[in-house]
Amino acid sequence: MVRLGDLLSVGESWSGNPLGQNEAGHFPEELVVTAIDDRPHFIINQLANGSYSYDGYLYQLWEILAQQLELRYRIQPLLNGGGYGYLDPNGTWTGLVGELAAGRADVALSWLTYRVDRAAVVHFVDAVPVERDQYAFYVAGGSETSRGLDSDAVAALLRPLDAAVWWTLLTFLLIVSALLHVVVRYSRPGAETRRTVSEMTWGSCLFFSFMTLVGQGWERTPRSLAARLVTLSSWMLGFLMYCSYTATLTSRLTVSDVSRPISSLREFSEQPGWTFAMEPGLGILNDWRSSDDAVERELYWRAVSGEGFVAINLTTDTIHVTTQSHVMTFIAINRLSFVLGNEACKLVPLLDYVPPKTNTYLAISKRHKKLKKALNKLLLKMNQAGTVQRLRNKWVWHGDDFCDSVVVIRRLSHNDLAAVLIIVPLASAVSLCILAVEHLISKFKVAEKLKIRCWGQRLLNCLRQKVYDSDLTSFKWGG
Incomplete structure (x- = not known):
C-alpha cells in the first residue's frame, strides 16, 4: 500500500x-x-x-x-x-x-x-x-524463421531505402556524371591534362560516380577547382548513403521474422474456424456498428451475438485464449503482460500499422x-x-x-546473407557471359576486317588487271 x-x-x-x-x-x-x-x-x-x-x-x-x-x-x-x-x-x-x-x-x-x-x-x-492505451489486433505468431534465398530475400536488398530514395539517387548519379564530364572537358586551358580530359568520358564519369556509392576511390581525379568540388560532393553523398544503407540493412537482417497465420482482417473473415476475442464494452464497437467496412461490421456482430466470439477477462482463464491458434484478439498488449508475463510475447500484430497511443x-x-x-x-x-x-x-x-528485456546481438547466418553472398557468383557468371560475347564480337570484327581486306585486294587486283589489259591493247594498236 x-x-x-x-x-x-x-x-x-x-x-x-x-x-x-x-x-x-x-x-x-x-x-x-x-x-x-x-x-x-x-x-x-x-x-x-x-x-x-x-x-x-x-x-x-x-x-x-x-x-x-x-x-x-x-x-x-x-x-x-x-x-x-x-x-x-x-x-x-x-x-x-x-x-x-x-x-x-x-x-x-x-x-x-x-x-x-x-x-x-x-x-x-x-x-x-x-x-494511455494502444489497442490493436493480435494473433499468435508461429516460429521464428530465417531468411532463405528467394525473391523476397533479393528484394530485401532494396528495402533499407525507400523507392523514392533510390530514384533520387539514380537522378543524382546521372546529374553528377554529366556535370563532372562537362566541367572537366570545358575547364580553363591548362587546368586539366589531356589524358584526364580524354579518359574522363561521360561513361567513365558515370562509372566513377557509381564507385562513390559503394565506397571506392577513383583511379584518376580532376585537378580543376570546379571539378574537384563536384567530386567532393559526390564522395560526401556516397559516404553518407553507404553508411546509412549498410547500417539499416544489417539491422533488418538481425531481426528474426515471426510468421503470421493471417495478415489482414479480410483473411480473418474468410478463414473458417477463427475466433474473435476482446474485452467487453470497448467504445470502438460503436464505430464498427456503422462502419463502411463489412469486416468491421462483422466484428461488431460477433461481439454482440457471441457467435465466434470470446469476451476475455484479465481475472479469468479466458485471457489464455488470446495465445491460442486461430484466435484474433483486439487488446492493448501491455495489459496482457501483467497477467501472462512473457507468454504475451507469443502474440504479434496482425497489421503492419499499429495505431498511436x-x-x-x-x-x-x-x-x-x-x-x-x-x-x-x-x-x-x-x-x-x-x-x-x-x-x-x-x-x-x-x-x-x-518481450526483449535483455538485448541480444544475433550473429548473421548464411541464410540471412544469402541474397548478399550470391552477388559474387552471380557477377562472376555475368562477367564470363560478357567476356564470351566480347570474344565473339571481336572475332566477328576480325573476320569482317579480313573479309573487307580480301574484297579490297580483289578489287585492287581487278583494277590492276584492267589497267594492264588497257595498256596492252593500246600497245598493240599502236604497233
Whole structure:
C-alpha cells in the first residue's frame, strides 16, 4: 500500500489541503463509485465473508483525491459484466458508462478513452490523463524463421531505402556524371591534362560516380577547382548513403521474422474456424456498428451475438485464449503482460500499422460539474508534484520491449546473407557471359576486317588487271 505521507510530501506548493478550506468539503453527499476488476488499474478481491477488498493504481489514486476533497463515498463494483461501455443494439449504454448515464453511479474508476458519443452522456476528468492505451489486433505468431534465398530475400536488398530514395539517387548519379564530364572537358586551358580530359568520358564519369556509392576511390581525379568540388560532393553523398544503407540493412537482417497465420482482417473473415476475442464494452464497437467496412461490421456482430466470439477477462482463464491458434484478439498488449508475463510475447500484430497511443481519463456523472472542476484542479497539482506518475509507475508497466528485456546481438547466418553472398557468383557468371560475347564480337570484327581486306585486294587486283589489259591493247594498236 502506498503511504499518503510519502505521496503528499512534495513541498509547500502542495499542502495537505491543496484546494483551500473554502473549496474542500463541498460534497457532503455520499458518492457511488463503480468499477470493474480491471487489473492492475482496479483490483477486486472477494473475502471469505462475502465482502470485497480493493486495490490497484486507480483505487489508490482515488483514495488520495477523496481524502484531499473530503469526499464520502461507497464502492459498488460492477460484477455483472458490461465492461467499459458501448451502445447496445437498443441504443442503451452498457457497462461503466451506462451506470453513469443512468444515474446509478457518480464516479467510474476506470481508464476510459475519450469519445464524442461518450462525452454526450458523461463528464471526463480531462485535465490529466490517467493512462494511455494502444489497442490493436493480435494473433499468435508461429516460429521464428530465417531468411532463405528467394525473391523476397533479393528484394530485401532494396528495402533499407525507400523507392523514392533510390530514384533520387539514380537522378543524382546521372546529374553528377554529366556535370563532372562537362566541367572537366570545358575547364580553363591548362587546368586539366589531356589524358584526364580524354579518359574522363561521360561513361567513365558515370562509372566513377557509381564507385562513390559503394565506397571506392577513383583511379584518376580532376585537378580543376570546379571539378574537384563536384567530386567532393559526390564522395560526401556516397559516404553518407553507404553508411546509412549498410547500417539499416544489417539491422533488418538481425531481426528474426515471426510468421503470421493471417495478415489482414479480410483473411480473418474468410478463414473458417477463427475466433474473435476482446474485452467487453470497448467504445470502438460503436464505430464498427456503422462502419463502411463489412469486416468491421462483422466484428461488431460477433461481439454482440457471441457467435465466434470470446469476451476475455484479465481475472479469468479466458485471457489464455488470446495465445491460442486461430484466435484474433483486439487488446492493448501491455495489459496482457501483467497477467501472462512473457507468454504475451507469443502474440504479434496482425497489421503492419499499429495505431498511436491515446489518452484515457476518469469519468463522472453529468450531474457533478463542480466535482469535475475540483478533480481537475487537484489532479493538475498532483501531476505537477509527480504523484500521478509515481502511482502509475508502481502499478502499470509502460515499456514497449517487455518481450526483449535483455538485448541480444544475433550473429548473421548464411541464410540471412544469402541474397548478399550470391552477388559474387552471380557477377562472376555475368562477367564470363560478357567476356564470351566480347570474344565473339571481336572475332566477328576480325573476320569482317579480313573479309573487307580480301574484297579490297580483289578489287585492287581487278583494277590492276584492267589497267594492264588497257595498256596492252593500246600497245598493240599502236604497233
